[in-house]
Amino acid sequence: MYLKKYLTEGLIQVAILLSLSGMRVDVDPYLPPLQEIILGQSSALTQTQFHNLRNSLEGQDQHPKSVDLDGFFTARRLLGWVRSLDRLQLPTTELEAWLVHQEPEPLKPVSVQGGQMEGDSGLDDDGDLSGLGLRMEGGEEGGGGGIGELGYGQVAIDNNTVRGAVDPLPRGEQQDNSDNISKEDGDVLNFLWQQEADPGQQSEGPGYGNHRQPLEPLLSSFDDDDRFRADVWTAGRHYHSHGDPPFGADVQQHPDPELLGLDEEVSFSAGRPLLSPLISPGDPSMDLEQQWQDLLAIMEPQDMDLVAPALNLPVSNVEQAVAIGSINGLLHQDVSLHQASVPRVHEDAMGGLSHLDAAPTPTQHHSSSNPSDGTFSFGSHDGAANGDSDLVDSALLINLLEEPALASPLRPLLEESMLDEISLMDLALEEGINPSEMCQLEEHLEDSDSGLSLNFSHSPASPSGSEASCSSSSSSSSSSSLSSTGSFSEEGAVGYDPEYEDMEDSAEGAFGGYAAETRKVCGASYVEPSRFQHLPWLDSVSHDHTYNQPLSRNPEKPEKGCFEESPEVVVKDTFMGRDDRRARAMRVPFSTDHIINLPVEEFNMLLTRHKLSEAQLTLVRDIRRRGKNKMAAQNCRRRKLDVVVGLEHNVDGLRLRRARLLREKAEMYRSVREMKQRLSSLYEDVFSRLRDGEGRPYSDQEYSLQFNADGRVVLTSNHTSTESRCKSSKKQKDKRK
DNA sequence: GGAAACTGTCATATC
DNA sequence: GAGATATGACAGTTT
Structure with a gap:
């Protein structure tokens, strides 16, 4: 096995060198069918979405005067790349991207290539491809047939349609799979399961509760600030799950919906756990929005610009987009694999699903990080859906990419990262x-x-x-x-x-x-x-x-x-x-x-x-x-026209800014209410303890506590005629105290 | 055939 | 003041 892997990797290296020198290398005799490597043994490439892309590129959607010729060429190049996945040829484009974006730890990416090339033996025993940010579990099934065997069939999503389409494995088999997980992976899972251990959420259905904090592990791998942010989120979640609000119950009252900006283009989903202790647990929309805002905060400014237009989308898609976009550079390493694995996901999922878009909510997905190499794995940490949501998440990634309105903000992230330069010669080859x-x-x-x-x-x-x-x-x-x-x-x-x-x-x-x-x-x-x-x-x-x-x-x-x-x-x-x-x-x-x-x-x-x-x-x-x-x-x-386009862009930005300001306003409003309630409680407590000279409590109808200009609290009469008496009484009380 | 988009031209203002 | 440029308005042409 070692020798085979060594030779295969050597073959790949030779192929890379030859491809760089312009020579086409036919590695077909040495490899299993590429389609099988990528898609699995029983899959047929589903090109429906890419047909749409083709139509849009070659048909009517691409206006001949479109200024976006760069995007046109890039899209064509990507399309050709995707098409080539089912051909028996070395995916040179992928190899190019591989070299460009190779991380300091080269062995893990190479292992994936080896997995694709070797088919039966490319994966480790535990099917762990965390080096590429893609956890592969159940990879031994069917001879560990590469990406196509990512534990398919174990997808358990909180969606009836999905569950009807794919049968979760028996519990014992899941346990077997979990046994194959490496120690580090086990630690990560333990950590995640501890994070996700929440009885109150388990009752909401299998898989759902464990997906409710998809970004904690992601954030926990960032710097200290981000770690702190993640801690805050975690604290907020526990606070929510245990139903122990720190403040008065009235704080949970939802503020004026108009203040929350609920009429904005962003629609909020209910039932989310509270992520920030500053946010009322009774306000499910705000915690979701807080995630959204925090995600925006950790994104690069240019990414913000790209994602901004996506606000017209439902927040679920936007949140996923941000979750994906926030890993930005890390996506460089994963995108090829995602693309490679997606057709399989589409096909298989589409076998029983109308569309994967309808399956999981954003809370059902999470991204975990591998601190060792900084990559991410999109996957489930739920025991019932162990490892299989990689496929689902990959499908969601592509669904996001294929979302018409989201294609605009996300595609540039991918295209710019993968294909920096656009070669017109690609077009020349196709157009003659x-x-x-x-x-x-x-x-x-x-x-x-x-x-x-x-x-x-x-x-x-x-x-x-x-x-x-x-x-x-x-x-x-x-x-x-x-x-x-x-x-x-x-x-x-x-x-x-x-x-x-x-x-x-x-x-x-x-x-x-x-x-x-x-x-x-x-x-x-x-x-x-x-x-x-x-x-x-x-x-x-x-x-x-x-x-x-x-x-x-x-x-x-x-x-x-x-x-x-x-x-x-x-x-x-x-x-x-x-x-x-x-x-x-x-x-x-x-x-x-x-x-x-x-x-x-x-x-x-x-x-x-x-x-x-x-x-x-x-x-x-x-x-x-x-x-x-x-x-x-x-x-x-x-x-x-340029002015019009610029103004439209400005309008989009201003809409985003307005939505943020409205959310901030709502948060401030809630904080003020909270402070007022605490002050009211404090006032009542203090006032109830006050006694007159005869030890009797003061009547709140006749007296009240007020702040002086110097900041002192004085007891004043509600009747001006008795004001002086009250002051003297207050002074006496102060003296007694 | 009509609407919309595109384009050329004129008149006028501004640099 | 001449020339170049910018732009609104209009009409003809094309889609």
């Missing part, structure tokens, strides 16, 4: 774009910062091969006049040569020439249809940007002085803009692009060099004005 086109496309994407039909320009500073190839196609009609210039080969037919004006002098009609400076300032977008028409998401990016079509018009543009309309020109004339036609009709010897984009000095020089009629001058100036204004309008609209 040659590298030169991809270079051009990259330039386009870099230049177009909004995704709208704006600011597409061919940078003269970087005459790429694609531009050269493009211009070569257009050079057929223009080379006769332009090929005489030395710079043509570099700039192409569409390029502007510094000697262009000299060339103009020698040959009339500069239709189509355009300056390097012009191209720098040329802001209007244009994607040449012939070059990107095979990209459906680039269709309709441009409509009729007649001022910015130098590439498309160049092939049929007339040469200088040649305004005779050949049949081809007549046909193509229909694609020209109005001003183009006007310019041609007026025999203006410049292209509209030239007219529009030349700097004013050069433009004026151009006009002075050519003897133009008044009508021509007027037309040229109109063309320039309209062209400038058209680009300005495009920029203006883009800015307007």
Whole structure:
């Protein structure tokens, strides 16, 4: 076994090296089917959710003008990665992520890879993969078939549908499984069970009570502050479970629901244990919210930003999202396994469930931490569901990822952590774009910062091969006049040569020439249809940007002085803009692009060099004005959209802030009430002990205790006529005391 | 065929 | 004051 594992790991290392060097490694003969490794022996990959993703990517949901091209490419890459899971190939992407995110303790991740590769022997006897944050119990079943054998069948969730779908193992078998747990795991479980030991909660159903504090172990593994926070939570829970409130019973009264912000987008669930001693036990919504708030507090600011939009979700999903997001970097290590295991979960769970979303509440899940390596395991510590909720939690993780509204806040966490850079070559491989086109496309994407039909320009500073190839196609009609210039080969037919004006002098009609400076300032977008028409998401990016079509018009543009309309020109004339036609009709010897984009000095020089009629001058100036204004309008609209998007983002943030403030207000309100009640009790106690000179108690109808300005408490009469007497009496009482 | 979105253009204000 | 730019409004075009 040791030798086999050693050789397998060596094979993996070789495969990694070869994959890094660009060589594809077929390890199929040495491995069991990858699908079986990942999904188990009897599973078939369920791609329903990913089909939805595919549709959204390849179908209608991805707007061709969407600015989120990064997300598009990343999603495609991820999708391809997921699809590759059922192919017989080495998951190179996973290996890449593996190397990038490898932790200082490399052996545990490697053991997982070994588990995937070895199948029968990859796991330890106890099936412990805690090094990857995934506890695998019952792994010996069916030969310990990797992730797919994560004790499946033992899922016991407080949901009738779930319970009907999966049969919990007999108690004795669970005990057998628990015997396989390592000592550290046993300690962790003991700790957790001690934490979860709560008779009052056990009656609520199997599995439920033991899931009620999912975050204590998670928090307990953090720093001291977090540990303190966890202690506070624990104290609050015990206080709640024993029903021993420290303050008056009236404190439990729920404050004004409006103050609690219950009308907010966050809906609270009842029946949660109290987590903070500062919160009334009779306010189940607040303790849940306290968890939520505390989770937010331990999250990174950027994560907060990402999760903020998720507030529109039910708090259960949000809480899970935060629980997942809060482990942030640790997720780097686990996500691949989660993804790998999820299809199995989906399939199996879907076999008897309508959807796993409906199964557990957030309180039924928890995340435990492994302090040794800082990883987490999503799983149950309930004896009835020992180890199996790993699958459920994994499924929940994916369900969260697949939650449409939550995909936005969570996906970036995963994508950014796993796939930092986006390679357009992935798209090239799928779409069949040659590298030169991809270079051009990259330039386009870099230049177009909004995704709208704006600011597409061919940078003269970087005459790429694609531009050269493009211009070569257009050079057929223009080379006769332009090929005489030395710079043509570099700039192409569409390029502007510094000697262009000299060339103009020698040959009339500069239709189509355009300056390097012009191209720098040329802001209007244009994607040449012939070059990107095979990209459906680039269709309709441009409509009729007649001022910015130098590439498309160049092939049929007339040469200088040649305004005779050949049949081809007549046909193509229909694609020209109005001003183009006007310019041609007026025999203006410049292209509209030239007219529009030349700097004013050069433009004026151009006009002075050519003897133009008044009508021509007027037309040229109109063309320039309209062209400038058209680009300005495009920029203006883009800015307007940006402002709208920014405002929407601000609204989301303000809503979140308002919800927090309302919760804080409710908490303050409750604290004030509590203080008032304690003060009232103290007052009554003190007042009842007061005696007059004859040893009789004072009547609360006639007397009252009041604070003086100096802070002293004095007994005053409720009747002003007797005020002085009361004061003297009080003084006497003070003296006696 | 109508509504919505997109786009170009004009007029005007501002820099 | 000229030129460039920004933007609201309108109309034509496209989806």
